[in-house]
Amino acid sequence: MLKPKAQFNKVTDITADFLKKNNITAVILDVDNTLIDLDRKPLENVEKWVNSLKKENIKICIASNSIKKGKIEKVAKKMDIPFIYFSTKPLKRGLKKAVQILQEKNENIAEIGDQLFTDVLGANRMKMFSILTKPISGEKTKLGEIKRRIEKIYLKKLV
Numbered sequence: 249m250l251k252p253k254a255q256f257n258k259v260t261d262i263t264a265d266f267l268k269k270n271n272i273t274a275v276i277l278d279v280d281n282t283l284i285d286l287d288r289k290p291l292e293n294v295e296k297w298v299n300s301l302k303k304e305n306i307k308i309c310i311a312s313n314s315i316k317k318g319k320i321e322k323v324a325k326k327m328d329i330p331f332i333y334f335s336t337k338p339l340k341r342g343l344k345k346a347v348q349i350l351q352e353k354n355e356n357i358a359e360i361g362d363q364l365f366t367d368v369l370g371a372n373r374m375k376m377f378s379i380l381t382k383p384i385s386g387e388k389t390k391l392g393e394i395k396r397r398i399e400k401i402y403l404k405k406l407v
């Protein structure tokens with residue numbers, strides 16, 4: 249349940265070609281540490297990447313666990329994609345909403361994010377294609393650091 253189907257250094261490394269080869273017609277994107285860093289700075293070339301997927305008719309929706317609606321809305325508006333905030337991943341609630349927006353079968357949807365216990369677990373529970381990316385920036389809190397260390401241990405065992 250915690251094993252990602254694929255791993256990339258950053259979202260912008262995931263090509264439309266790769267997605268198509270894996271029968272993916274839509275993607276759900278995490279925001280924090282996936283599209284923007286902890287200082288809210290967007291990942292380099294991320295808008296260009298979003299446009300490259302759109303051009304290939306791959307549907308996109310944001311699902312963030314953040315409760316900061318304004319922050320998520322700003323990112324979504326800039327890229328002109330629908331968004332869900334406070335999505336409670338790995339619970340199915342928010343991801344189900346995303347499926348309604350995307351109108352695609354779960355097996356044809358990739359859920360992309362930087363955390364095993366929210367993004368990957370959520371995707372696998374929904375039988376979506378889970379893609380783990382590396383967090384853009386390091387953790388700022390002790391708790392965040394511990395979480396990352398635990399993830400590393402799990403990843404080593406899984407992959």
Ligand SMILES: [Mg+2]
Binds near residue numbers: 278280282361362363
């Ligand atoms: Mg994240």
